[in-house]
Amino acid sequence: MPEQSPLDLLEGDPFGPHNLPYGVFSTADSPDRRRVGVRIGEYVLDAGAAALALGSPYAKLLDRPSLNPLLAAGRTAWRDVRRALTAWVTVPAHRPDIEPLLHTLPSVTLHLPYEVADYVDFYASEHHATNVGKIFRPDGDALTPNWKHLPIGYHGRSGTVVASGAEVVRPSGQRKAPSDPAPVFGPSVKLDIEAEVGFVVGVPSEQGRPVPLSAFRDHVFGVQLLNDWSARDLQAWEYVPLGPFLGKSFATSVSAWVTPLEALDAARVAPPARDFELLPYLDDSGEDDPGGLDLHLTVDLNGETVSAPPFSTMYWTAAQMLAHMTVNGASLRTGDLYGSGTVSGPAQEQRGSLLELTWNGTEPIGLPSGKRTFLEDGDVVTMTAWAPGPDGTKVGLGEVTGRIAPAVS
Template identity: 60%
Template sequence: MSWFEVPAGAPFGTAELPYGIFSTDETPRRVGVAVGDRVLDLAAVGEAAGLDADVFRQPSLNPWMGLGPAAWAEGRGLLQSLLADESGRDVVEPHLLPLDAVTLHLPIEVADYVDFYASEHHAANVGAIFRPGGPPLTPNWKHQPIGYHGRAGTVVPTGTPVVRPNGQRKAPDEDAPTFGPSRRLDIEAELGFVVGVGSPQGTSVGVDAFADHVFGVVLLNDWSARDLQAWEYVPLGPFLGKSFATSISAWVLPLAALEPARRPLPRQDPPLLPYLQGDLYGYAIEVEVWLNGLLVSTCPYAALYYSPAQMVAHLTSNGASLRTGDLLGSGTISGPAPDQRGSLLELTWNGSRPLLLDGEERTFLADGDEVVLRGRAPAADGGILALGAVTGVIEPAPAR
């Protein structure tokens, strides 16, 4: 039992305790934890408990995340104790702020951003769309997690408007490229794994060391201009079609909260090289895609072929370092069923099979559209864990 009562319909219970950065008119940016429909000011709680709370007075989670797993466990354990034991009421209650009375900010200072391609269903769908009649997967896909390096500077928090990008595009029936607003603006429903503890350059991080480095998880929308991407991606891959905006949730859910959601990976065949073998698991997280208030897809993260530990192991296998604040996207989460696809590219089969929403046929995003990603996972008590939502509204491209 807990003295803290979670109101019905509150975004989070006491099992999640996600971290974020908030401010008020009187308080500069600092670290908070979401519980119920409140935000707990950790700097104030730390002071009340007689602790050194300077790490919680910072404008990003990076200093806290950099302390490592022992500190993360101690901090989470203390919060759980304070919320459960009546003796914690006097320490906590004065420092609970209504969620609607604070401003939320980007929770991390993003160091590097890497986006993977870990869903076999997504990769096969994309292959079938763009390489009809050929093998759906490229020859390397089942041997290593594929990814690309994105742009850390355009990672934005939930609620930030997404401006339609301008760029070069060339349709198959056009003789030459033109420049202008993307005509095929899309979403990608993903998880983002946030690195807390870095690694030295020239070393690698094994799959079994995943939890020693990764702090937590956010929902992530990797906005994609499919027409710009299709024209530019050969031979070097995604560039301007991806770099204009990536949205993440304001709350980082600690890995510890997801322990009840661990699930075995799908069978990996052929067997992977030894550096990608070990204690491997995924998570039973479902990501919902909402377009203008209508649910269009529910994407099962447990169906992904590669584990997050394998993504970290492959990323560092050449000696590339991890840094506090690195953001590792899972790639689009798609399952085997048509209503489990995490992009409009797949849901509409590149625009050839429009969705019917409220009597209107829809393919790619229009100006004014609102996209919301919501996530949930099983909790230890049989309930539901919530991930912080990600929202973005499409604004028109700037005039040229």
């Protein structure tokens, strides 16, 4: 009986040929040599080596230490490279060339797959924004007057975006509780998570020229899971009047795998109904393709599931976020990353942050290890997700995980 090939995947594998997310990896024997990889099942294909072995013209995009050249190549190249990769891992005649270039996941080190140019984070979940408003403005309107007219966001720090698995050092800064006479300095005592979806820009745009809704798929290459770690106590003291700063900028974790948009075609859904008439540049009622995505997220704290946020409930779509981000003429660059903001659903178990799950620490959640509010040193947070794929399959999104390390003294 012939030995089973690594390319013979179990039925229903969420990382089958219908998915093929991209990453960057190195091996123990060549730790300084980074290469573009494609995940297939529990293996990583050295995509550049495969392209060279098969004499593919796409070697110039894949035989690189970063995804940036592929990101910049544009939608036609994204489609053609994906078709080639699908053939390489499915056509039996290619197996003698492809199988020697497969590495098991545990044997490789995964890296940040592209150079992050700019990082913007939005606030696109109505359920999350409403919960936060009720927590901090219990006697006022939960949503601010502008919330349903434009996607609210802030410009983050690209230099502190890290790949899944990197430790997150507890940040220090100023904090002041309402009852404190003066601010104090020290490690954050309300360190939190934000379960998000990130969108990776490939093709840049010209400064001064907004990107319309219809051009979303011409510019955005794919998606990643994203955890926008947040120090709620630092944030609460500093964010009036300008917004998030040190409470956010210390770390943002992303998956090591970028799922191409094309792999999520079967997961496209209409966004929730809007009860406000949108300005023309945000009005997607006449668009041919639905702008929502049916992504199912799961958040685990130390191995225990604490939340299952549904991305399909997001009020603002990724295309609307991109259109708003550029409507003033701001340009896109290859490697730009923008996050959706915390993904939360209508149910308590669908809240994508500990701020909401514990109602700002007043309602601790129960875990086998005891009741918990915010993150403690040594905690490990892991986010996973899946989406419906073609013909009843599931598309897995690469996990994003991080461990909290003590503050630097």
